[in-house]
Amino acid sequence: MITIKIGGSRGINMDYVCDDAAELHKAGQKIILVHGAGNEANELGEKVGYPAKHVTSPQGFSWRYTDRQTLEIYTMAAVGKINTFLVEALQKRGVNALGLSGVSGRVMEGTRKDAVRIIEGGKQRILRDDYTGRVEKVNAELLRALLDMNYLPVIAPLAISYQGDAMNVDGDRAAAIIAGAVGAEKLIILTNVVGLMKNFPDESSLITHIDKRQVEASIDFAEGRMKKKVLGASEALKLGVPQVVFADGRVEHPIQNALAAKGTVIE
Amino acid sequence: MNTAECPECGGAISFQSAPIRGEIISCPDCGAELEVVNENPLELDLAPQEEEDWGE
Numbered sequence: 001m002i003t004i005k006i007g008g009s010r011g012i013n014m015d016y017v018c019d020d021a022a023e024l025h026k027a028g029q030k031i032i033l034v035h036g037a038g039n040e041a042n043e044l045g046e047k048v049g050y051p052a053k054h055v056t057s058p059q060g061f062s063w064r065y066t067d068r069q070t071l072e073i074y075t076m077a078a079v080g081k082i083n084t085f086l087v088e089a090l091q092k093r094g095v096n097a098l099g100l101s102g103v104s105g106r107v108m109e110g111t112r113k114d115a116v117r118i119i120e121g122g123k124q125r126i127l128r129d130d131y132t133g134r135v136e137k138v139n140a141e142l143l144r145a146l147l148d149m150n151y152l153p154v155i156a157p158l159a160i161s162y163q164g165d166a167m168n169v170d171g172d173r174a175a176a177i178i179a180g181a182v183g184a185e186k187l188i189i190l191t192n193v194v195g196l197m198k199n200f201p202d203e204s205s206l207i208t209h210i211d212k213r214q215v216e217a218s219i220d221f222a223e224g225r226m227k228k229k230v231l232g233a234s235e236a237l238k239l240g241v242p243q244v245v246f247a248d249g250r251v252e253h254p255i256q257n258a259l260a261a262k263g264t265v266i267e
Numbered sequence: 268m269n270t271a272e273c274p275e276c277g278g279a280i281s282f283q284s285a286p287i288r289g290e291i292i293s294c295p296d297c298g299a300e301l302e303v304v305n306e307n308p309l310e311l312d313l314a315p316q317e318e319e320d321w322g323e
Contacts, residue, residue: 057320057322063321113322115317115320116320116321117320125289125291128289132322
């Protein structure tokens with residue numbers, strides 16, 4: 001069984017991803033798909049006159065500042081649009097895909113980060129109204145039951161807090177904890193680049209293999225969003241997932257390429 | 268100049284510019300990290316120390 005994270009950035013070819021997922025599913029491969037929503041949520045925010053605001057922590061992690069209105073926009077993009085149309089695309093290909101967010105059935109549960117630090121105007125500040133959180137528990141029983149019934153679960157990156165608040169969660173880290181909880185053999189993270197590069201954006205500097213003991217050190221090579229992907233990879237490996245692959249989601253057969261170790265393999 | 272008292276050691280803390288709610292400042296006497304929890308009247312409290320203090 002494999003868990004696949006499809007990045008939410010522009011450039012990933014969803015038709016290629018769905019073609020490949022359908023082919024593998026029909027061949028008997030059990031798959032859980034987790035998707036992002038970043039680009040769609042940004043575009044929707046612009047359309048409704050409430051553009052996304054991105055903030056950065058003192059350690060250099062950046063994220064979407066998610067006040068309640070942003071959470072609503074994010075949910076419309078992630079659950080309302082991307083999840084529904086991914087399910088539609090898979091259904092068109094003969095796969096009985098089932099869409100849900102981590103809120104449903106408490107598929108993903110965790111702690112809301114209600115006091116986070118940002119750098120603004122050169123000063124550190126605490127934000128207290130952020131609806132983001134870290135996934136700590138997965139309803140693996142429900143996901144296994146869906147897989148046993150031959151559904152292909154498609155999961156939007158929202159979770160529920162222990163207090164019952166919906167939260168925006170990082171899709172890469174969410175996919176990692178899901179992969180660990182269900183005992184996936186691999187976590188494949190499809191991105192709009194070839195993998196982790198030593199000198200971003202020079203694709204010839206692709207790092208093809210990372211020993212799992214070195215994964216945390218490799219975060220130094222990661223730029224921007226890739227930092228969270230490396231963090232997710234590290235968390236998946238710690239949870240017992242044997243292999244994580246960062247692979248190119250822009251090309252044909254992106255999943256089969258990842259299964260053939262094309263990209264950055266961490267094990 | 269805005270001044271406040273450190274809730275940890277009682278030392279005086281001066282702000283060079285107008286404090287903003289949520290702003291973090293270190294006490295020059297005891298080094299405690301403090302958060303501006305109110306601007307008027309100026310109130311400080313110990314800043315939360317989370318293992319992961321970034322959002323997702």
